[in-house]
Amino acid sequence: MTELELLTTVALLEDVPAEGLRRGQVGTIVELLEASVYEVEFIDEGGQTYAMAPLHANQLILLLHQPSSQAA
Numbered sequence: 001m002t003e004l005e006l007l008t009t010v011a012l013l014e015d016v017p018a019e020g021l022r023r024g025q026v027g028t029i030v031e032l033l034e035a036s037v038y039e040v041e042f043i044d045e046g047g048q049t050y051a052m053a054p055l056h057a058n059q060l061i062l063l064l065h066q067p068s069s070q071a072a
Helices: none
Strands: 008-010 025-035 037-043 049-056 059-062
Touching: 025 049
Parallel strands: none
Antiparallel strands: 008 025, 008 059, 025 037, 037 049
C-alpha cells in the first residue's frame, strides 16, 4: 500500500456509522495521529466541514489525480 501523506485526498472503504460517514465519501488527511492513524476532514460542496474523524489506513484508499507510470 502507498504511504498516505498529509493533505492527500482519500475515500472511505467502509461505513463509519459512529461518525455518520459512508463508504465512498471523500476527505483530506489533515493530521497524522499515530502510526497508520490519520485525522481526515470531510468537506461539502460549499466548503463547510461536515465531519472530522480519526481513521486507520486500512479504512482508506488514496485517490490519484495524475497518471501513474506503474499502471498496467
